[in-house]
Amino acid sequence: MKLTKLLASTLVGVSLLAGATVANAGEITVVSWGGAYTKSQVEAYHKPWMAATGNVIKSEDYNGGVAEIKAQVEAGNVSWDIVDVELSDAIRACDEGLLETIDASTLPAGADGTSAQDDFIEGTLHDCAVASIVWSTIFAYDKEKFPDAGPTTMADFFNVAKFPGKRGLRKGAKVNLEFALIADGVLAKDVYEVLATPEGVDRAFKKLDTIKGDVVWWEAGAQPPQLLADGEVSMTTAYNGRIFNAVAGEGKAFEIVWDGQVWDLDLWVIPKGTKNKELAMEFLKFSTATEQLAAQASYISYGPARKSSSSLVGKYHNKDIDMGPEMPTNPDNLKNAVQNNFNFWADNADQLNERFNAWLAG
């Protein structure tokens, strides 16, 4: 008797609860790159949004690429509502019709009243994607390995005689070819012009040849700080935020060299056919507002995509470290910098990666 009563009341309670969820709040799945980066998004976007709207966010990690989105969309079973992707992937997925289009005019204006179209840094708004951050591939070294004078230029990275030790490089053509050309004396602004010619490609590979025997290749963003920490390499290319977090969070003696940095965007995209399109769009607008982008920058050293956020960027969330100088977009860091040319890579990635793979194996 007692048991039935208990069961009945539980059932009522559960159904009430379920009803409440349906009526008042929704759930969306937000997919990002994991680790420190997702953590910064959770702190700056997810938590405030959930608090403000009562909606629930299910956070999932992935390793980039369009494969999963393509699979979900083509199967007509989309479970990812909003995904953090790289620019070239966003463009390609958009071209192939895998993404919902996003009208930039519906995005909120900046805190200072500038319209979204003007507030977002040029090239950060696209047909199907809205950028949240600017990140960069830089190279970093272990200060203990070079106590007297560390490397300062991209050319130093390729100079194994002067700065001995293994080098960490991402396994792939992208960014490495740019780095090679810069190290070989090509100005940052001319990199893609040179790379567009067969001679330029040969030149880049020739430069890579000079350190090929000293390279440890990495693939996941978490690897380079680990390679440095393990002493496997004396310097390595890396995503700047990962190195910053190893320094700020774990007290590692790593130093970032900004010369020749190749910066890129991370953007929100909404896979075509998601059942939670409205809610995902709402989250997208919320998270790319001036304050949220600025807030994220206090957790990881990636630059906000809005100009209006820059002035709000302050210190690291739990330490007295100014975030400004750590941003890829800081003018000091941009002196000799390249923006990743998505069009170039959209056209040439297949071919250059093939050549890169052949070069690696040869």
Place this chain on the structure above:
Amino acid sequence: MAASDAFVRFEKVQKSYDGEILVVKDLNLDIAKGEFLTMLGPSGSGKTTCLMMLAGFEPATNGDIYLDGTSINHVPPHKRGIGMVFQNYALFPHMSVAENLAFPLQVRNMGQAEIKEKVQRTLDMVELGAFGDRRPAQLSGGQQQRVAVARALVFEPDLILMDEPLGALDKQLREQMQYEIKHIHEQLGVTVVYVTHDQTEALTMSDRVAVFEDGVIQQLSTPQELYENPKNAFVAQFIGENNRLLGVVEKIKGNNCTVKLDDGTIIKADRVNVSSVGERSSLSLRPERIEIDPPKSMENHLTGVIRELIYLGDHIRVRMDVAGNDEFIVKVRNRADKRDLSEGQKVKIGWKSSDCKALDVR
């Protein structure tokens, strides 16, 4: 037998596997050339271990083994030149019958033609001349057995060891094979050391039998001697059928003695291994030596009650209660003038004192 006559000689051989228990205790045994000697005993009595030491697969822990006058303690098995037939034949399954037979000749680097000739001759000898191309698995158990024998013979060793070679055959075939092996032995004049736990087999085939128990040879003698004059209670019980009556030695006179059974009956018997008056003794009596309605000339007269009659054609097994032992068996020959017996009937029985052996109690 003088030491120089011994073809195989065990001298003070001891063997232990684990350093705690001696499985062979102080074995001394001489085997003459051309002799068929059987090591008989229950499993775990040490007989197989002795065979393995002779073959060279187990080293003796102490003592020496001589073959033809020289110690073979440090001669590896393949240099001993001993033929061996294994319990499950150990025919090589990946070779044909002829290849199996050729194996010992090939390892002796014999010429191709000679090998062929010897293999065929030996196969003919065991009447398997047409089976050379078959695989062992294609033969019946009896045929496999004969191949195993042929293989042990083909390289003409002077000594052949057989480790329970007939254990896997059914009764009829086993008896058949006993004769065959015996004939081969007689024809070739090889020395055979044969291990079995089957006493019938041992009695049928052997020149001499060594009865093993607990790592010690209990008795070494001809089959007849073994049956007629067991040296102790173990041998008496292990060889053939045997009635046992327990009592105390009352009087000793030379090789004769009187034993008072537990129910007070006095029995005259041959003294075998009891040494003093007052000692407990077990009397051993073969069932076929007991007479119902015995003639006066027999020294011992008792009364028994018939409990069970089993008709076996050539004789009748009578189980009766005699002097408190209700497992007392008497074999009555099935003669035309046989008297009628029935269960519950009281009968007089008797036997000669020379058929009754006063042995130790164990």
Place this chain on the structure above:
Amino acid sequence: MRISIHFREPNHMTSTTLDQKDISDASADALIMVDGVPLKQKLAETTKKQRSRALLLTVPLVLFLVISFVIPIGQMLFRSVHNPAGSNVLPNFAIAIQDWDGKGYPSEAMFELFVKDMQNARKKREIGKTVGNLATRMNYTIPGTRSLFTSTSRKLSKVTEGPYKEALFKIDKKWENKVIWRNLKRVSRDYTIAFYLAALDHKFDDDGDIIAADKLYQIYVSNFFKTLKLSAIITFLCLLIAFPVSYLLSILPLRTSNLLMILVLLPFWTSLLVRTTAWIAILQTQGILNNILVSIGLVSDDGRIQMIYNQTGTIIAMVHILLPFMILPLFSVMKTIPPSYMRAARSMGATPFTAYRRVYFPLTLPGIAAGTLLVFILAIGYYITPALVGGEDGLLISNLIAYHIKSSLNWSLGAALGTILLVTVLVLYWVYNKLVGIDKLSFG
């Protein structure tokens, strides 16, 4: 020795086996049952019900295999030759262009169809039928043309009337390149062997002839051979290590061998990733093994040995991971070889080595055959371990397949590579069957 012994044993045993065989061979067909039905038919009838019931039991497995194995592999085979991006995106143009002889430019009508189809595709934005899909496909054929298609598609919305050829040339001069149109004609066909050519380091030249790819871009054929070579090395090392271990396991008393067997199987209970990562910790230049070597002075601190992120690392880690697959079949076969065989051989005068070579070793062949086949086929398709510890030269063909499936999204090329791998394995299997005989394998 010259003797003859006459056995009293009746010869029935030797002769009946032969006779029975003869009888059954000769007269089985002729046997008729009492009710006039031939024996074979009667037997088939009575066993039919049994058989269909047994068949019913296999239905779940068959369904599972069809869904999880036959269909995906069929799809892979299909995808490797079927790429309808051209006709999907440009349905009308794709048909029309086939009439073009490839000389000069296509006709104005064809250009009109091209423009209309492009505009349509952009308007509809149907999944799998967008300009982006065509651009991706074309980019495989002529690298660097993706943006030509995507940017042209954006600008084409303004083109409402002819002449369409001129309009296109105005948008981008690259359209004047006849090679693009010739390739577009080929891409418009749904079925192509282009991906197989690519997978074999070949391609169509501008005239449609098959030529070898530029040396700088050749990677697949050499990688196939490298994969075969590495797999062979790994298999051989596995055999070399597993053989004595299995032998030991097979002769030890049951309790000890069970314990050791658990140690052998222990890797199975650990995540593959954990095991591979453990190897990284051990083998890396600042890792345990190098530290030991340095501390005992075998190598200098500067001369630490590179044991991982190369082929050595791949081989070490994969040998470790695949070892149980060699040990298990070997062990199960060795376990069944009675020690008396070796003893018999030695009693007949064979030295330990001869006895081993002529008797023991041949008897382990079924296990060796099974183990090597298993390990080789697993190694040839291995993916995660080489990806983690392979470095630049330890990558196997499956890593390239994964790259095309996950990163470059060139599924057709991935499928073509996968199909070639599948065919390679089947061919090897067939050769193996010819050499060893699959019926002789013993997986334990």
